Amino acid sequence: MTQATTKTTPFSPCDHVDHHLFAVQPDIPLLDALEHASVYLSCAEALAHQAPTATRPEHGASMRWASQQMLGTARSIVQASIGGLHAAEAGGEA
Template sequence: MTEPTTKSTLFARCDHVDHHLFAVQPDIPLLDALEHAAVYLSCAEDLALQAPNATRPEYTASLRWASSQMLGTARSLVQASIDGLHAAQAQGDA
């Protein structure tokens, strides 16, 4: 089996159009991608925990938005890693 790497994974769909703002790049080693996903998840959790205690309402909304964006990025990194692992396994079976 070849060393698994990420597959290109689009995320952050634009409103009202069929385009994405970002993509996980292909061929990133899975450990690197998953480590980054873990950092994004940790930061998203921290922001979500801070949101209810924000001193101003607009801070609460910003913290929730930032947390949501980090969760979407982490989800995409994990999906790109899963897709890369499946592709590497399929190559090993061929």
């Protein structure tokens, strides 16, 4: 099995176009990528817990939006890692 690294994984689609604003970069070692995903998940969780008790309504809305963005980023990192793992198991052909 070849060394598993991330595969390019676009995320955060722009409205009304077939483009994505961001992408997980290829060839990142899986441990590094998954560590980053874990940090994003922890931050998203903290924001989600704080949002209901925000002192100003607009702060709660911003916290929920930021939490959603972090969850989307973490999901994309995990998907890029899974794609890389499958490619490594197949000998780099995926």
